[in-house]
Amino acid sequence: MREAYRDQLGQLANQLADMCSMVGDAMALATRALLETDLALAEQVIGDDAKIDDARATSEEEAYALLALQAPVATDLRTVLAVIHAAESLERMGDLALHVAKAARRRHPNPVLPDSVQPYFAEMGKVAVKLAGQAEQVIRTQDVALARALDDADDEMDDLHQHLFTVLMDRDWPHGVAAAVDVTLLGRFYERFADHAVSVANRVVFVVTGKMPGYSTDEL
Numbered sequence: 001m002r003e004a005y006r007d008q009l010g011q012l013a014n015q016l017a018d019m020c021s022m023v024g025d026a027m028a029l030a031t032r033a034l035l036e037t038d039l040a041l042a043e044q045v046i047g048d049d050a051k052i053d054d055a056r057a058t059s060e061e062e063a064y065a066l067l068a069l070q071a072p073v074a075t076d077l078r079t080v081l082a083v084i085h086a087a088e089s090l091e092r093m094g095d096l097a098l099h100v101a102k103a104a105r106r107r108h109p110n111p112v113l114p115d116s117v118q119p120y121f122a123e124m125g126k127v128a129v130k131l132a133g134q135a136e137q138v139i140r141t142q143d144v145a146l147a148r149a150l151d152d153a154d155d156e157m158d159d160l161h162q163h164l165f166t167v168l169m170d171r172d173w174p175h176g177v178a179a180a181v182d183v184t185l186l187g188r189f190y191e192r193f194a195d196h197a198v199s200v201a202n203r204v205v206f207v208v209t210g211k212m213p214g215y216s217t218d219e220l
Helices: 003-034 041-071 073-107 115-141 144-168 176-209
Strands: none
Touching: 003 041, 003 073, 003 115, 003 176, 041 073, 073 176, 115 144, 115 176, 144 176
């Protein structure tokens, strides 16, 4: 009985790791759709979002079943709670990739991004996909050092986002208000994607150490 229970916990972790891969792929395709004005890719991301939603629902259902039937304690309880919170973050990451894809579809056949900001989004897309991949590895290995290393990639995303605002705030911005609004929203989508990836990794730190990075035990 206990061995089957441990297997169920392992399956939950694997489901989360698979979700990381799904949202990373979604953001990679959404970024390509954005940069290449590719409607087919945008539609693929939009259509596949339901799979990410279903994966969250399955993970949560199984996690709540374990809470009800097994009454886990200590590390096992932290694992189940981490699954519930991380699945929510991963679904939001999928939604953020969805928003990028919808922006590409909404403006098609015209490009969403002015040429001057495309390099920023190309790099932000790479960082976002890297973060999703690192979060997947953290879940599979429970490597606390690797989890904490995600902060560096998140700082890289924050720097890109800040530089993007510098371009937008230039008094010589020639592309008008609509383009500025699009760029502002899209930049925020990538920044939040990165933040959620860090949150997922932090949940693994919580499982292993009993503490969330940046929080005292009283705040958990």
